[in-house]
Amino acid sequence: MANPQSPKYYKVAMLLFPGADILDFCGPAELLTHVSHSDDYTQPDKAFNISYIAGSEIIPAASQLRVLRDHSLEQARADLNTYDILIIPGGMPDAIMSMIDPPSAELALIRDFIAQPRRAPGQQARVVFSVCTGALLLGAAGAFEGKMATTHHLCVDTLKQICGEHTEVLQRRYVDAGELGNGTRVLSAGGISSGLDATCYLIESLLGLEKVKQATDMAEYERRVVEAR
Numbered sequence: 585m586a587n588p589q590s591p592k593y594y595k596v597a598m599l600l601f602p603g604a605d606i607l608d609f610c611g612p613a614e615l616l617t618h619v620s621h622s623d624d625y626t627q628p629d630k631a632f633n634i635s636y637i638a639g640s641e642i643i644p645a646a647s648q649l650r651v652l653r654d655h656s657l658e659q660a661r662a663d664l665n666t667y668d669i670l671i672i673p674g675g676m677p678d679a680i681m682s683m684i685d686p687p688s689a690e691l692a693l694i695r696d697f698i699a700q701p702r703r704a705p706g707q708q709a710r711v712v713f714s715v716c717t718g719a720l721l722l723g724a725a726g727a728f729e730g731k732m733a734t735t736h737h738l739c740v741d742t743l744k745q746i747c748g749e750h751t752e753v754l755q756r757r758y759v760d761a762g763e764l765g766n767g768t769r770v771l772s773a774g775g776i777s778s779g780l781d782a783t784c785y786l787i788e789s790l791l792g793l794e795k796v797k798q799a800t801d802m803a804e805y806e807r808r809v810v811e812a813r
Contacts, residue, residue: 594633597669602643605674605675605716607779612713616799618799619787620798660693669712669786672712697768709763711770717736719734720739760789
């Protein structure tokens with residue numbers, strides 16, 4: 585749990601692409617936005633600073649929602665070492681697979697993020713976090729090698745085809761796969777709304793249960809707790 589005398593802040597990259605599912609990215613963003621080091625909700629001291637990263641200036645997400653990016657993929661890759669958390673939402677399988685074969689700039693960014701050198705002692709460890717079919721991208725990037733993972737229940741077999749030879753693919757609400765060799769933590773959520781509970785788990789692991797309650801109370805969301813490992 586964080587020391588109240590030295591509040592922790594996290595820089596988050598939210599990777600977007602055409603067809604990204606709305607709740608996959610808006611759900612985690614909503615909860616993270618309500619985590620504050622201030623008890624005054626009218627003057628928040630936000631613990632998570634979210635930037636939306638995409639290949640084009642305006643991204644057509646699912647259901648015709650248009651999202652304005654903060655940074656291009658190129659800008660994000662140039663500053664990748666400054667981000668603490670990378671969130672990868674899902675979308676329809678065809679949209680996800682089109683970024684895997686042939687390999688896309690989005691996939692390259694994920695690979696670069698998980699390949700960064702271990703941070704110095706005392707620095708915040710990195711986290712890579714997939715929601716729903718975003719796990720297919722994370723699996724293609726090699727993040728689940730020798731680990732456990734989950735995804736939308738309709739895409740469990742697809743994830744097994746991508747990385748199942750060296751990955752235990754489970755049907756769970758979320759899975760904490762532990763750390764890669766460079767200290768980057770790997771978290772995956774099941775389908776769509778599972779990302780909300782995985783986000784609560786992430787907040788608790790970084791900042792403690794009190795901050796989860798702060799976020800869920802503000803969002804009026806009832807968290808579902810499951811075994812993550």
